[in-house]
Amino acid sequence: MKSEQFERAIALIDAANAEDPNVEYSDGQAVPKELLYGQRMSVCLAGFRPDAGEALQLAARAQHVRRWQVPRADYPATREGYHRWRTYLYGFHADQAEALLRQAGVDDETVQAVRRMVGKQGLxxxxxxxxxxxxxxxxxxxxxxxxxxxxxxxxxxxxxxxxxxxxxxxxxxxxxxxxxxxxxxxxxxxxxxxx
Incomplete structure (x- = not known):
């Protein structure tokens, strides 16, 4: 059974990603791009690791939280530019996820675990x-x-x-x-x- 804080955190992540001005079509419906991505991450995780705990589930949903706020075009169109963008995003997504999880009342241990996963620490x-x-x-x-x-x-x-x-x-x-x-x-x- 999912905790109340978990459900609140998922709702906050989804609400944040629903603000994405970019859309993608799924089953004929226009859906904010990062909202759809987060949902796809959750579905894939459920199939790949059905035993995943709440921290893993939250990290999957928050993997690209608010990504549109850091456009790829803000970095040089080079391999180095791409790597700088990706490296910056690890910290950006971890910070965004932490703020939403804390707002949801998620415990510190889970918040730190999600930060590590979303931030790719220890890959x-x-x-x-x-x-x-x-x-x-x-x-x-x-x-x-x-x-x-x-x-x-x-x-x-x-x-x-x-x-x-x-x-x-x-x-x-x-x-x-x-x-x-x-x-x-x-x-x-x-x-x-x-x-």
Whole structure:
């Protein structure tokens, strides 16, 4: 049974993400982009780790909280610019999540755990941080990779698949291999993993 503070925190995260002026279409409905992303993270986590505790569930939902406030375009269109943007976002999302969780009355231990997960502290060392990374990769492959692939050539996509694969645990890789991707992307994933 979920705690009252957990339910309040989820509602606050969703309300924050519902402010996203960018929309994405899901089942024919326009939905604020980061609200939809948070919901997809929660659904994926429930399938990947049905035993996930409240801290993991909160971190998944808050993974991109208020991301639109830090546009990629504010950073140089270079690899270094991309890394600076991503690194900044880790702290930004952790701060945003903490403020919302504290507003919801979530206990300090859970707040700090969510901060670590959303902030990617201890990635590849801390199991819960790795779960959030796994779920983010799975959500990308399932929901965003097809559209992402349209603007890139095969060599770029193979490189992106390899980089994504390196971030994932063995359990997430096994789950990814069971995904139904469009045929052309499934072939491309096969090429990326064969090399």
């Amino acid at each position: 590849r060392k801390e199991p819960d941080v790795q779960v959030i990374e796994d779920v983010a990769c799975l959500v990308f492959l399932e929901h965003y990779f097809p559209a992402f692939a349209q603007a890139r050539d095969e060599a770029q996509l193979i490189d992106i698949v390899r980089k994504t694969w390196r971030k994932m645990s063995d359990a997430a890789r096994a789950r990814a291999l069971k995904m139904k991707l469009p045929d052309d992307l499934a072939v491309l994933v096969g090429k990326a993993l064969a090399a």
